[in-house]
Amino acid sequence: MPIEVHNTLGRRREEFTPGKPGEVTLYVCGPTVYRELHIGNFRAFVVFDTVARYLEYRGHRVHRVQNFTDIDDKMINRAQELGIGVPELAQRYIEVYFADADALRVRRAEVHPRATEHIPEILELCRVLQDKGHAYQVGGDLYFAADSFPGYGKLSGQDLAQLEAGARVEVDERKRRPADFALWKAQKPGEPAWDSPWGKGRPGWHIECSAMAMRYLGHPVDIHAGGADLIFPHHENEIAQSEAATDGPFVRYWMHNGYLNLEGRKMSKSLGNVLTVSELRHSFSPEEIRFFLISAHYRSPLNYGPELLQAAAGGLERLRTVLTRLGELHAQAGEIPTEADQAFRGRLAAARQEFEAAMDADFNTADALAALFELTREVNQRLSTANSRPLLQEVAALYRELGGVLGLLEEEQTEELDSDLQRLVQARERARAVRDWAEADRIRAQLRDRGVVLEDTAQGVRWKRSRS
RNA sequence: GGCGACGUAGCCAAGCGGUAAGGCAGAGGACUGCAAAUCCUUUAUCCCCGGUUCAAAUCCGGGCGUCGCCUCCA
Numbered sequence: 001m002p003i004e005v006h007n008t009l010g011r012r013r014e015e016f017t018p019g020k021p022g023e024v025t026l027y028v029c030g031p032t033v034y035r036e037l038h039i040g041n042f043r044a045f046v047v048f049d050t051v052a053r054y055l056e057y058r059g060h061r062v063h064r065v066q067n068f069t070d071i072d073d074k075m076i077n078r079a080q081e082l083g084i085g086v087p088e089l090a091q092r093y094i095e096v097y098f099a100d101a102d103a104l105r106v107r108r109a110e111v112h113p114r115a116t117e118h119i120p121e122i123l124e125l126c127r128v129l130q131d132k133g134h135a136y137q138v139g140g141d142l143y144f145a146a147d148s149f150p151g152y153g154k155l156s157g158q159d160l161a162q163l164e165a166g167a168r169v170e171v172d173e174r175k176r177r178p179a180d181f182a183l184w185k186a187q188k189p190g191e192p193a194w195d196s197p198w199g200k201g202r203p204g205w206h207i208e209c210s211a212m213a214m215r216y217l218g219h220p221v222d223i224h225a226g227g228a229d230l231i232f233p234h235h236e237n238e239i240a241q242s243e244a245a246t247d248g249p250f251v252r253y254w255m256h257n258g259y260l261n262l263e264g265r266k267m268s269k270s271l272g273n274v275l276t277v278s279e280l281r282h283s284f285s286p287e288e289i290r291f292f293l294i295s296a297h298y299r300s301p302l303n304y305g306p307e308l309l310q311a312a313a314g315g316l317e318r319l320r321t322v323l324t325r326l327g328e329l330h331a332q333a334g335e336i337p338t339e340a341d342q343a344f345r346g347r348l349a350a351a352r353q354e355f356e357a358a359m360d361a362d363f364n365t366a367d368a369l370a371a372l373f374e375l376t377r378e379v380n381q382r383l384s385t386a387n388s389r390p391l392l393q394e395v396a397a398l399y400r401e402l403g404g405v406l407g408l409l410e411e412e413q414t415e416e417l418d419s420d421l422q423r424l425v426q427a428r429e430r431a432r433a434v435r436d437w438a439e440a441d442r443i444r445a446q447l448r449d450r451g452v453v454l455e456d457t458a459q460g461v462r463w464k465r466s467r468s
Numbered sequence: 469g470g471c472g473a474c475g476u477a478g479c480c481a482a483g484c485g486g487u488a489a490g491g492c493a494g495a496g497g498a499c500u501g502c503a504a505a506u507c508c509u510u511u512a513u514c515c516c517c518g519g520u521u522c523a524a525a526u527c528c529g530g531g532c533g534u535c536g537c538c539u540c541c542a
Contacts, residue, residue, distance in 0.1 A: 028542090230541075302480095305480095370491080373490055374490070
């Protein structure tokens, strides 16, 4: 079964084939590092991390590049606000980004290029565009002439004429047409700047992604991804400038994720309704956050709410519980394969198949999770110590493997109980052994008050942390 | 004004022409010393109105509603 991808360019689901068999180039538009990101931003990074993981699962080697925009108006303003240099600001928030991304199990890209470290590539691209008549200079600024690129608007479905008719852009006087955009911006007093043929200045926003994507991944890039808010104008402009410069296609598949909404409105820095990962981590684990973020299809809007995260956490808990149970069974099972094993083995293959079918269909993580839940019901229903260790191991390995594709269930939970808590558990066991239920219940309540929930199973007592 | 997305059970959410997955929460039952976990049972005129079709949540047309992009934005 082929993998199918919804390509924003054309708005159709298409069969995915890498330009070079077995190798996939993936460029994800990264953050502007002027402040801490919010979980809406991270939806994109988690989603495309999952995409990359699945492509790898499917046997592709994935070359991932994700940039940092470390120079633009917001960077300059914020640095001034904080009284620090732009490079310091960038460094600070790049570190914050990685801390959050690592926690959410977003794998690092092969390269995380920064705009300021690719000025030569950017200048070269600007020069080519100017030479080919796609750019014009006004003072120290260089603009891309949108109407010089016939395909302008093909990604977003915008029509140049309409764009201008309805433009409520505050028109930059120096631009010939409202849809034109800056490739290079002249330095204003006090701003960081680099030398260029047009005088001292800095790159425009759109050009950096084109320059860095092509620098590291060549062209066309297989997949170029980002949030839906980047479709226009950012990605439209990237296409225009890149294709005008190279006379060839820039990207084969464009992928865009839907927004994360807060109270029905898009979570965004400018609206001020944001929630950061570190804030959310006071109440939920990174794994629960990740589960939540992939619990809907990536192109659908997703609402945030504490109760929604709570529901997601409940679902994840179910998966974690079955893994614990598999471990307990494993400890007591025999080595010899049994008939019960054989009966179940077919189910494993089916679960894998369902999972793959879901992910093949434009990375339907919600459906993929459903496959794991269906497997879980059957495991809980049918697996026992009548199964052999090898089979139980196989089941656990499947959870780890498929969960791993989603960035979940990767690490063991190996937390140990404090020794005094352990003593309480043992004391309760002793009380239970002599059927002193009052004492046992008293201790259980005591543990509950200290955040530990007990479950008495056929395999012995099991404990877990309660959510406070 | 232009472009676009979405509307499925109390909540979340799959579904891409063949008769409604899955999760969370609730109710009942089984298991349990009691719980918890788990299992079983249980809940949908798929926003409305037309149309196409043997057959539509799925396609087409028209409404209504919500949200987004067109300015920095994942």
